[in-house]
Amino acid sequence: MEMKGLSRRDFLKGTLAGTLGISTIGVLGGCSPSETDSSKTDTPNNTQEFNKASWRTPPEPITEFVKNITTDVLVVGAGNAGLFAACAAAEKGAKVLVIERNAMVGIGREWIGAIGTRLQKEAGININKFEVIHELASYASNRVDQELLKLWADYSGQTVDWLENVVKEYGAYMILETDTGGPSAFKTFPIQHNIQNDEKTIKSTLILEKKQRTLG
Ligand SMILES: Cc1cc2nc3c(=O)[nH]c(=O)nc-3n(C[C@H](O)[C@H](O)[C@H](O)COP(=O)(O)OP(=O)(O)OC[C@H]3O[C@@H](n4cnc5c(N)ncnc54)[C@H](O)[C@@H]3O)c2cc1C
Numbered sequence: 001m002e003m004k005g006l007s008r009r010d011f012l013k014g015t016l017a018g019t020l021g022i023s024t025i026g027v028l029g030g031c032s033p034s035e036t037d038s039s040k041t042d043t044p045n046n047t048q049e050f051n052k053a054s055w056r057t058p059p060e061p062i063t064e065f066v067k068n069i070t071t072d073v074l075v076v077g078a079g080n081a082g083l084f085a086a087c088a089a090a091e092k093g094a095k096v097l098v099i100e101r102n103a104m105v106g107i108g109r110e111w112i113g114a115i116g117t118r119l120q121k122e123a124g125i126n127i128n129k130f131e132v133i134h135e136l137a138s139y140a141s142n143r144v145d146q147e148l149l150k151l152w153a154d155y156s157g158q159t160v161d162w163l164e165n166v167v168k169e170y171g172a173y174m175i176l177e178t179d180t181g182g183p184s185a186f187k188t189f190p191i192q193h194n195i196q197n198d199e200k201t202i203k204s205t206l207i208l209e210k211k212q213r214t215l216g
Pocket of ligand 1: 111
């Protein structure tokens with residue numbers, strides 16, 4: 001997709017986030033650490049070191065802009081979440097722009113956990129998502145956002161079904177790992193999916209990057 005002489009490939013090819021100086025500060029503003037009253041935190045011993053962490057200081061606002069570009073959706077970061085989001089928005093007809101600070105897309109991970117996928121149904125596997133949520137929360141001593149776990153449990157199946165269709169478009173395929181290992185202290189579930197091509201694992205972000213370019 002060409003945009004006023006600047007192609008999406010150019011965007012994804014590194015240095016652009018810096019060069020364009022798009023107002024990522026504004027976009028990411030919500031992620032900036034808010035002022036906290038350190039007297040209220042009870043982090044043991046290292047509170048002072050923690051408060052000195054560089055990320056706690058918001059960066060200087062960007063004031064110089066090389067170019068203004070109008071887009072419906074700006075995705076900051078071509079990583080796992082960003083590329084899924086970009087593809088989803090583009091499929092719904094939005095004009096999408098992805099900017100990435102590195103020279104290449106983020107590292108796609110090999111194992112993709114999901115519940116209720118087509119592959120699981122075909123294998124006759126029916127997982128109780130509440131049992132999985134309970135187990136995961138237990139591992140974290142229940143100090144975890146269970147709503148977030150439920151969001152994943154509710155939507156990961158259809159997301160991975162979508163991804164399975166996409167990987168087929170690019171000559172790869174998805175497998176479901178049904179061997180969850182032998183008995184252990186932890187209960188395991190057959191949720192892991194993996195993208196492969198000729199027995200080699202393929203990173204999800206590489207496929208998503210191609211899909212994103214196809215969608216424009
Ligand atoms: C060794 C290792 C193995 C893992 N294996 C698995 C696995 O098998 N399965 C699994 O599900 N998870 C795995 N994970 C975890 C998984 O990688 C992360 O949970 C996942 O990548 C998080 O996705 P994300 O989109 O939030 O962040 P990322 O994938 O890290 O993407 C963020 C992107 O944003 C870019 N970015 C950041 N700031 C800016 C900015 N200001 N401007 C422009 N771009 C910016 C970054 O360069 C990056 O490309 C593994 C993690 C590690 C470290």
